Amino acid sequence: MYIISSAVVLTACESRTYEEISDNTPITGVVTYNKDVKPIIDANCVSCHSPGPEDLRTYSQVKGDIDGIIDRISRANGDPLKMPQGGSLSPAQINIITKWKADGLLEN
Template sequence: MKKIIYIVSLAVVSIACESRTYEEISDKTPIAELVTYNKDVKPIIDANCVSCHSPGGSASFQPLTGYNQLKNNIDKIIDRISRPTGDPQKMPQGGSLSSSQTMIITKWKTDGLTEN
């Protein structure tokens, strides 16, 4: 009997100790509402891309400061933000967007690249 209690207790402890962060769980949840540039995408780009992709930045040759610039380059942007860590063409350089941020940008394309 003690052996059965020990096995059951070990199984319960093993299941209870699974470590998952909120972001890991939420990244698996599909985005239900319509993704728009102004509401969803622009804040991500402003926080992670504009420091280089604006006049005076190291990537000023490819500015990403406005809706049309993003819309016209969306396939290239999705390719670059989706590359594996360590790929020299992965963006943002020296960092990475979270999987939820990448999903938002990808869904924006799927939803039709709506501005507002």
């Protein structure tokens, strides 16, 4: 009995990263800016990127900088150019933004 209890405790204490446990399910539907991308940008980017030269408050601004955005959100943790500063988007959020580009950057 002691051996089984020890095995359960050791298994339960397994350390996993956020990336390993976050939802990274492939996206099957079409991704649009207003429905899928805008909420991510508003919650994670607009507080620093508005107003100014790197403004991300509108569809056209985000669409125009999509390559830069994908580059910055996809960088490794610890990279000083990774965005958002002081954190990271989840793999699911990054997948939504990259799929939006692959789907043609649709607004609605």
